[in-house]
Amino acid sequence: MTMWTPMKKRANSEPAARTSTLRRGLLASGLWLGLGGPALARRYEGYDFPDKLQLGGASLQLNGVGKRAVAIIKGYLAALYLGKSASTPEQAYATPGPKRIQIYMLLDVGAEEFVKAVNKGVQRNCSEAEKAALSEAQPAFIAQLRAVNKVYKKDLIDMDYLPERGTLLSINGKPAGNAIPGPELYQALLKVFLGERPVDKRLKSGLLGGSPD
Template sequence: MKAVGSMVLALGLLGAATLPSLASAAQVVAGVTFDDRCEVAGQSLVLNGAGLRTKLILKVYAVALYLPGRDRNPGAVLAQPGPKSIHITMLRDVRGRDLSEALVKGMVANLSPRELVALQSRLDDLHATLMSAGDAKKGDVIQLDYLPGSGAHIVLGGQPLGKDIPGEDFYQGLLKIWIGEKVSDKDLKADLLGLSSR
């Protein structure tokens, strides 16, 4: 009886030890490893999902979404308070203008006319900030962080780009590029929301 009890205890401890790794594992996408956690504004964020952005048959970039808590519902993700982060690793060289225009176009496609009017000047700021970085090279890492009270904080290779773009509404618009209703890549949306069975 004592031996059985010891075995049950050992199995319980083993299960407890392996549970965190199952719940929060790093992900590898096209050779890019995204850690299970990152820190933004002094808060630890968890990896919600990661995937690959392709255009035709070309691999453009690997991307990951980090949140205060995991969620599969896009509306709930957008409504989560606190810092958030999108990590992009370029898998090929892309002209700065092409990257900027693709992101702005993806954002505009998911905005209502009223939202577009409210965000237009900040969209212009996003375009100018991305253009100031020049062309994106294979291996470049771009972070789009949301800092509460400050706004969208854009980082390239560990160096901040331009000034933070204010407004939680603006960052929600950024997230909609990948998890909005009119995304250009539904498989990638599913990956970032942790819904993919691939």
């Protein structure tokens, strides 16, 4: 269970600013319950995911939700937003326009665990040609993850694809760095979740509109 070793709790004196930042991030994604959230949403594991959201000037729809879990430990909930419905990985990869992978943390995790998951997922699911095309983009994304250091329970992580800009990582609504240009990185990230050897098979099923449990 290397991916979900709980981190030590933060001191009670941790600034309330983090909660404020989280609220802003959830508001931006339409997830903050009772604070202007959408009228239509899918409720999963006690959290509401909006049926639709706006990204990069496009309207995206919720394709599916699921959770990453090891035994009884739940690591995070995830949602996939696309411009049109996709029930297979190939359809998701081929969907044009902006895309979003949204992760809602259920426990504290060191960013290095995400680094390992991304590197392993790319290695397992991408062809040699695809990996070669990531020679600059993947290290840049890994550097952004490492700069985050840790993510905490109730943090909101968005991995967005904007065709005119590339892949943008945000934590609680705040960009973690500059967008990484090109489509190759985001295709690889999708394959981490949806590929032949995904990070979690039940999560893959949920993101593609099937049963997440």
